[in-house]
Amino acid sequence: MEEIRRVAEAYYEHLPENDKKLLKNKFNSMDKNGDGRISRREYMKYFKKEKAKGLTPQSIFRALDKDENGSLDFEEAKVLFYIMQSGKAITCMACEKFMAGAYFSCSQCFFDGAKSKFDICCDCYGGKKFTHHDGATFCDNYTLLSESRSPAIAAPAKERSSALRTIEIIVGVASIAGNLTGCIMM
Ligand SMILES: [Ca+2]
Ligand SMILES: [Ca+2]
Ligand SMILES: [Zn+2]
Ligand SMILES: [Zn+2]
Missing domain, CATH: 1.10.238.10 (EF-hand)
Known part of the structure; x- marks a missing residue:
């Protein structure tokens, strides 16, 4: 806070x-x-x-x-x-706690304009106290913010799914390299 x-x-x-x-x-x-x-x-x-x-x-x-x-x-x-x-307050989708600092967000939902964001607090994410779709890749909000600056995200909607794959590759590679601890493949 x-x-x-x-x-x-x-x-x-x-x-x-x-x-x-x-x-x-x-x-x-x-x-x-x-x-x-x-x-x-x-x-x-x-x-x-x-x-x-x-x-x-x-x-x-x-x-x-x-x-x-x-x-x-x-x-x-x-x-x-x-x-x-700055819009609405962000609350955890699992425990409804108000999140003033770092939190995690499903990157698939984040970058898919058609879906609503799925944000959860560090406690719920760390403690696996939530349910979400299979294969969700969670990133912390700071990582997502910097990823949003990637030119891939600026792609038009129809190219977004390929942009998303690119991000998954980036995230995947990064987590293997261990230098992007914020993103974890589920
Ligand atoms: Ca007071
Ligand atoms: Ca008063
Ligand atoms: Zn929570
Ligand atoms: Zn999702």
């Missing part, structure tokens, strides 16, 4: 003054009783109304509440705003 917090803070520092003001307004609209803190109840109420289900798991609120006092001050909420603008 510490890592995403630092990213969120750096991101916030570079926002134009106007956007900072908008976030302050958003914070105030979530802080219904105006005590300068977003309580768990205020948080849940806000996201239920917004129908942002991805943000309602208790684990997300707990992770955001750095000092564990049961409410979010503006500093803590910066991480929330960062998660909100």
